[in-house]
Amino acid sequence: MRVDLYLPGFAPHDAISNHTLQTRRGLREAGYGSHIWAEHIVGNLGREARPYQEDSPLPGEHRLLIYQMSTGSAMAGWLRSRARAGEEILGHYHNITPASYFARWEPHIALAMDNARQELYMLAPHTALSFADSAYNEEELVDCGYERTLVCPLLVDLDEYHRPPDRATLDRLRRQREGAQWLFVGRVAPNKCQHDIVGAFAVYRRVFDPHAHLTLVGGGTSPNYLAAVQRLIGELDLGDSVEILGGVGDAELLAHWSVADVFVCLSEHEGFCVPVLEAMELGVPVVAYGAAAVPETLGGAGVVLDDKDALEVAKAVDRACRPGPARDHLIKAGRERAAIFSLANTSKALLAGIEGYLAG
Amino acid sequence: MSNDSATALRASRRPDFGADALVYIEKVRKATKRLRSYETNPEDVRGALQRVREVSGFNVEVPVLSARREVQFVKTGVKRLSGWYMAYLAAQLNAFGATIVRLGETLVSRVEDLERNGDELAARVGAVEARLSRLEPKTAATTAPSTAASTSAKRSIKKGPSDEG
Numbered sequence: 265m266r267v268d269l270y271l272p273g274f275a276p277h278d279a280i281s282n283h284t285l286q287t288r289r290g291l292r293e294a295g296y297g298s299h300i301w302a303e304h305i306v307g308n309l310g311r312e313a314r315p316y317q318e319d320s321p322l323p324g325e326h327r328l329l330i331y332q333m334s335t336g337s338a339m340a341g342w343l344r345s346r347a348r349a350g351e352e353i354l355g356h357y358h359n360i361t362p363a364s365y366f367a368r369w370e371p372h373i374a375l376a377m378d379n380a381r382q383e384l385y386m387l388a389p390h391t392a393l394s395f396a397d398s399a400y401n402e403e404e405l406v407d408c409g410y411e412r413t414l415v416c417p418l419l420v421d422l423d424e425y426h427r428p429p430d431r432a433t434l435d436r437l438r439r440q441r442e443g444a445q446w447l448f449v450g451r452v453a454p455n456k457c458q459h460d461i462v463g464a465f466a467v468y469r470r471v472f473d474p475h476a477h478l479t480l481v482g483g484g485t486s487p488n489y490l491a492a493v494q495r496l497i498g499e500l501d502l503g504d505s506v507e508i509l510g511g512v513g514d515a516e517l518l519a520h521w522s523v524a525d526v527f528v529c530l531s532e533h534e535g536f537c538v539p540v541l542e543a544m545e546l547g548v549p550v551v552a553y554g555a556a557a558v559p560e561t562l563g564g565a566g567v568v569l570d571d572k573d574a575l576e577v578a579k580a581v582d583r584a585c586r587p588g589p590a591r592d593h594l595i596k597a598g599r600e601r602a603a604i605f606s607l608a609n610t611s612k613a614l615l616a617g618i619e620g621y622l623a624g
Numbered sequence: 625m626s627n628d629s630a631t632a633l634r635a636s637r638r639p640d641f642g643a644d645a646l647v648y649i650e651k652v653r654k655a656t657k658r659l660r661s662y663e664t665n666p667e668d669v670r671g672a673l674q675r676v677r678e679v680s681g682f683n684v685e686v687p688v689l690s691a692r693r694e695v696q697f698v699k700t701g702v703k704r705l706s707g708w709y710m711a712y713l714a715a716q717l718n719a720f721g722a723t724i725v726r727l728g729e730t731l732v733s734r735v736e737d738l739e740r741n742g743d744e745l746a747a748r749v750g751a752v753e754a755r756l757s758r759l760e761p762k763t764a765a766t767t768a769p770s771t772a773a774s775t776s777a778k779r780s781i782k783k784g785p786s787d788e789g
Contacts, residue, residue: 365661368675454661463656470648471639492659494687499655508689532661574652582639 266297266327267618272337274302274313277511279418279538280332280358285312286419287330287356290611291618297327303339316342321351328618331387333394334358334535336380340387347390354621355394355410357401358418359535359557360384365455369488384408393621395614397536400557416614418536421607422545429518437523443475444468444585447524447548449517449539450531452484452508457572458493460530460553464577466500471575472582476505479520483511524548525585529558530572537561541605544598549584549591551577565601566594669735673728680721684710 269288274281284300291298301316316339321327331343333355347353363377388409395416396402402413437445446465450456458480465478484490490508497506512520527543529552534540540561543550550566552558559568567580584591684707688699 368661368678459656459659463652466652467649470645471641489659491683491687494689495683495685496655496659497689498687500652574656575649 265622266299266325267291267330268298268319268327269300269330269332270316270339270343271300271302271332272335272339273304273306274300274309275304275306276309277514279420280334281309282421283356283358283419284332286421286607286611287614290419290615294615294619303337321346328352328354328622330354330356330618331391332356332358333384333387334360334380336376336383340383344387344390353387353391354618355387355391355405356416357384357394357396357405357535359397359401359404359533361453361455361533365453365533366486369454369486369492373486381408393617395617398557398560400560401535414617416617417605417610418538419607419610419614420538420541420605422541422602422605423607424514425518425521425542425545427515427518429522430513430515431519433516433519434522437519441475441477441523443473443477444581445523445525446476446478446528446581447481447520447526447543448479448528449481449520449542450529450537451482452480452490452493453486454489455533456482456531457553458489459496460572460574460577461528462493462496462500462502462506463574464528464530464572464581465506466502467574468578468581469502469505471578478502478506479524480506480508481510481512481517481520521546521548526551526581528577528581529553530577531555531558534558534561540566541602545602547595547599549594550598551580551584553577563601563604565597669732673725673732676728677725680718680725682714682717682721684714686710 269284271280271284274284288298288300299319300313301319302313303316305313305315329343329346329351331339331353334357343353360380361377363374363381366374366377384405385408388405388411391410393412393414394405394410395414396405397416397418399415402415405413446461446468448456448458448461452458461478461480465476469476480493494508497503497508509520521542524543524546525548527539527548527550529537529540529550531537531553532555534556537558540550540552540558544562544565550562552562552566552568553572554568554570562568567584569577569580584594686699686703688696688703690696690699
């Protein structure tokens with residue numbers, strides 16, 4: 265029995281790529297054959313995945329095809345043709361950002377997001393069962409016509425976050441900074457609302473802590489939005505107190521986590537939000553806007569805000585940063601919450617879902 | 625994973641809610657509001673034109689911020705050296721953008737005029753129809769006997785006497 269995994273883009277430091285690798289590991293450990301097939305294979309991952317165009321079923325072989333749904337891909341049409349040929353298709357939905365977030369900044373990306381959502385609708389009648397990272401994602405699947413769904417969080421190896429951080433970066437950060445360290449990790453994209461973080465940080469710095477520092481880590485998907493955020497930093501006279509780092513290596517990222525006092529997430533659309541999980545695992549209190557799947561992932565182990573007003577966020581961050589029982593409670597609750605998403609737990613849940621399907 | 629000494633230092637600091645801070649907070653609110661994403665209604669022509677207006681200006685103030693000081697230095701140098709060239713191009717692009725927005729405004733106004741005229745016409749047609757429907761029963765009542773007679777005559781002409789026999 266083979267369970268093959270399909271994803272549009274396979275890249276290093278990518279949450280869905282890592283999830284797919286962990287899924288394959290879990291399947292192989294359970295005795296299933298499993299290969300990864302992708303449309304775009306980036307970097308040195310050629311040994312782990314092969315182009316999906318080279319895939320063809322062996323005669324008489326029983327296999328499942330699990331598609332990681334998160335963006336538009338020619339692979340969706342190909343999978344539909346496989347379903348029509350009698351193969352069994354399963355899905356794992358990681359969410360598609362609504363096009364409206366990109367319409368203003370990158371119209372071509374908005375169009376691609378619309379196409380991706382159309383593909384999600386198109387595959388509904390051909391997908392026997394679809395997993396969803398969160399109940400929020402599951403609701404979207406049901407709205408798109410998926411009849412059989414199951415919530416199964418993203419597979420994340422939390423042990424990876426306990427490796428040593430990059431020493432040089434850590435030394436530099438410890439030497440340079442004296443105020444509160446704000447951190448946000450995530451692509452620079454309009455739905456992540458980095459502009460709101462910059463705004464709240466500006467108020468925090470003005471009212472509570474003139475030495476505070478904000479680091480935004482994450483590659484960009486919208487150059488126009490990035491430029492607007494950079495202009496905002498200038499307009500609010502924040503100078504060197506805000507650092508936009510782009511994508512960084514794992515060890516360097518761990519150095520930033522090591523000095524972070526608070527993780528601030530004002531994103532409006534997340535299907536799961538892995539960085540929230542990272543923060544909880546690493547004992548960094550989370551202050552987040554309660555949108556999409558973020559409150560679900562946090563599960564009460566962080567500060568969830570109903571309002572993104574800059575002053576309200578700044579006040580919440582000030583409370584979270586002050587040493588005392590409230591901060592200690594956030595750190596403890598975060599670690600307990602993260603343990604629920606341990607790789608052992610999530611792998612087990614996903615495997616149970618697949619085997620439940622196979623058992624009928 | 626926090627910097628404990630700095631955290632302790634912050635705990636003793638008192639927040640500043642002075643007049644200057646409040647002015648600054650308002651400035652932040654306005655600045656961040658400008659960058660919000662919003663839903664677009666495909667039938668909202670004025671909204672679509674507003675989106676064009678927002679992107680029609682070309683900013684030559686290239687951001688030079690960088691995490692690495694040397695990169696920021698290079699960016700600043702390139703910006704200063706190429707500023708005159710970028711400004712020359714941007715002036716033409718801005719003029720083009722403004723003309724497109726002007727064209728859009730003209731078209732939107734024209735479409736709105738047509739829609740208004742269409743609404744007026746529809747109202748007038750509705751009034752005429754209502755008037756007709758009021759007049760029709762009266763007309764039918766006054767013309768009914770002669771209509772019946774003429775129908776009977778037409779039938780007899782069409783069929784002819786031989787058909788009935």
